[in-house]
Amino acid sequence: MSKKYCEKFKIPKHLEVPMGAVIPAPVKENRNMITGNWRTERPVIDHEACTLCLNCFLFCPDACWHLDEKEERMVWNADFCKGCLICVNECPADCLTPVNELEFKGGVVRLEKPF
Amino acid sequence: MAKAVETQNLEAVKSIRRVPQEEYYLPGHRTCQGCGPALTYKLVSKAAGPDSIFLGPTGCMYVANTSYLCSPWAYPWMHTQITNAGAVASGIEAAYQVLIRKGKYKGKLPNIVVMGGDGGSIDIGLQAMSGLMYRGHDVLFIMYDNESYANTGIQTSPATPYGANTTFTPPGEAIPEGKVLFPKDAPQLVIGGHPAVHYVATASVAYPVDLINKVRKALNYKGPSFLHIHSPCPKGWMFDAAKTVEVAKLAIETGMWVNYEWEKGEYTYQHTPKEYKPVKEYMKTQQRFAHLTDAHIAKMQAFIDARLKAPGIPVALPVLGPREE
């Protein structure tokens, strides 16, 4: 008697899902979810005025501010900063200024789809 | 049966400078600009460190974080139903107890942390959470409180404050204040009936060092502990994304939120202002309260005044319930 239901399914590469939808954890950043394109304004830092109080580092929900211990300055992550501007609001030294994203040539993300 | 399972000991952080630089809740998630719960997640992850397993019951912190087959967590993480985080965590903890005992897992017991929203903690998830607390599993249950079912489009939850405009409690002619009920007291639900619990605390994203230390203290306790973390939601509470921390701070300054610890029956309070500002100052920062009249705000003030007499300790509602009026 012939088997009339499909015996071996072929799933196209772009739709492949690991067994049980278990995926490896990211190591440094989740490159599959770039969020830099959420930004309408970016925080621009005045390193002279920065006191390294670390408020921006502490309060950023997207972990986009880090202290470069060697250079002794704060480093900003343009790929993922969503532009919430909590850092600007919480900066006691007033060293952060929001500037419209189109003022900058760089920081282009240009995704095919929003995710 | 004797349990010779080794647990971890996490050091307290003394200042901002000592907050770990390492991130375990990594950039690249679909949470809102200025998301309070995301900030909570980041700080809790820093506190717990890499030797941890996190569980995410359905809610914003599941859907926004794992959208489309990717995830921002550097440690093992598992989705649970919104209903059963406490139970799945119990299963994982029990599994580690037996696997370590049998020598199948070499290492200390991982920190097992549930990151539940208000719905997944004290509404539909309450039964499983209570079951976990009662049975005494070595799990930290965190309720990141954004005061609504935010993922589904801001619907009322038992943590939603009186007077809030949500998509299930819209203000209208017949019900002018929007939400008419006062919220459940989450820490009291845990403290009030779970003898295995020795540590319950509230924390706020406005005070990250305090938050980190409370997480570490909770994890160092053997057995279950509960943290209730105030996590403002720009979308749901309708305030500008840059003001998440500002709003959280104002909540403490007006008495809308109280940071306290309950350790083996003793209460201690943190960040209490010398003088409380009127709740109106807090409420006017958020569009969800924009429709309220002075009479409604007075009702909220009365509720807060009564609660501040003994924060953390249950008090009778100073205002009539909706069925009594």
Next chain:
Amino acid sequence: MADVYQITIWARGVVQDMEGRHMSLIMANSADKDGKFVQAWDDYADLPDRVGVPLRKYVRISDEEIEMRYEYENKEPNMVVLMDDTIVKGMNILWGMKKGGVLVVNSKRSPDEILKFVPNKELLKKVICVDAEHAFSMEGLDFMGSEGGVEAAAVGAGISAVIAGAAVHGTDNLTLDSLVAVAANKEGAKEGYEKAVVKDL
């Protein structure tokens, strides 16, 4: 199958969700008033929306019954509308567009300034910029129309009417008269039409 004119609207999550949806609704309504067959919907996969996330809303307009339905997205947009100009950097906004498309942008900037950020501008025959004077704010927002709920606010009461008015320059499928008739912000629709900066390529 008949020609279907596809419009894809890009908006910022939460702060522009309602305006974006209103834009799709008034565009579809006005074309319907002109006797066309129409569809308008939110991209379901973009929801639940988060503050700031790029969101898509869609319109389809045709002279005949539109038989494609339930697809999540417009695969070949003829017109793309950006309710916030910075989206031009974040997305391949002309994704799927065939040659001869139209770009409508809510911006203080000129079409030339916007085009600097469009690497595949050869697909475009026209760029329209209009300054709808929009400030991102939580004030006056209403979530009730999201997730298939009922629109509580008057449809097209805000900047959507202004941008839609400007978009009339880009296609015969929209007429100013009908747009003014269906949008709550009637003056806005006229204003948008008048102050639009149009550049033919």
Next chain:
Amino acid sequence: MAKEMFLAGCSAAAHGAKLSRVEVISSYPIRPYTGIMMELSKLVANGELDAEFVHGEGEHAQVSIAYGASAAGARAYTGSSGVGVTYAMECYSPAAGGRLPCQMAIADRALDPPGDFGSEHTDVMSARDQGWIMGWAETPQEVLDNTIMYFRIGEDPGVMLPQFCCQDGYFVSHIPGKVVYPEQSQVDEYLPPFKNPHPLDPTKPVSHGPQIYPDQGPAIDLQRAQAFIDVPKVIRKAVKEYNEIFGRDYSPFLDEYRTDDADFVFFLQGGHARTARYAVNHLRDKGVKAGMVKLRFLRPFPTEEIAETLSKFKAVGTVETSTSYGGAMKGGNLIHEVRAALYDVPKPPAVTSFMAGLGGEVVTLDEFYNMAKVLAQAAKTGKVDQYVYWVNFDKGV
């Protein structure tokens, strides 16, 4: 040498779990499965079984605890009956979709209302589409054997699926029978320790259960469908090896009884098969060519085997023991699947169904004789008058 014991189905399941060295057990009381957990709790209390015994706060929690433990890499065991099975419904799909094998021992019970503690398969049958392996045992011996076999099948690296290991409440669960008790060393040889290929382990972090894009939905469904197409091969091997090591003679899917030259057969699953065997014997004594085919797995459903086996007969009567209100045949579920499997057979038998064994009602020998009359008539004419007979209520039965 293997010893013999006199065990009810509940204790047999518990000892099957003990022999399988389960590591996390989650319990919640409901009759009639409760005895399984009573026995297991004693084994844990006595130190005979090294496992974590977790008292769930309900069936929903029980299944959650079990699949959570499985995600961490432990062999997990739980169980339930009746409305408990349906209360946990939400948790079946995450366990199966997450490919987290764990075992749920079921002693069937009718659903409410009214409050009825008798056996009926509807409780777990209503979860048959959740992606769990599912089958019934006829005797305490088969309960014990199935418990061990199911772990082996579900934990196969190509399968990785949870299992419902079912027995009829009271009939099997509460009536003791002789059980040949396997040696622990033999079970250890047959059933290696559980290895989750992607455990929740901080030394190699993974994320379980992320959101997917709608396009990827069918791919996940296909994966599970594929797993169920692959399971039969694993079952055949697991049953064959079990028979060899423990000296049993289970067929993988269909247990046939006196079917040689049979005109018609009773087709059923679970405990009533015992009575059916006696009925067949007595019918044969009277010259009636009756037989019985017992189904051992409802999921995966053995379509080819059914087509091949049942097409040998002139008539088949499914004895339902479950309900499918408003279904295609307006009676039970088994007939749907049997008729679907027989659709392409050149000369299919006449198939009808008997609504018997509902709400804990006993299916008596007399009832089997009445069913036999209907089937004998169908075998003679080659067609059935009705698709469903409500036994004791319908004409002729």
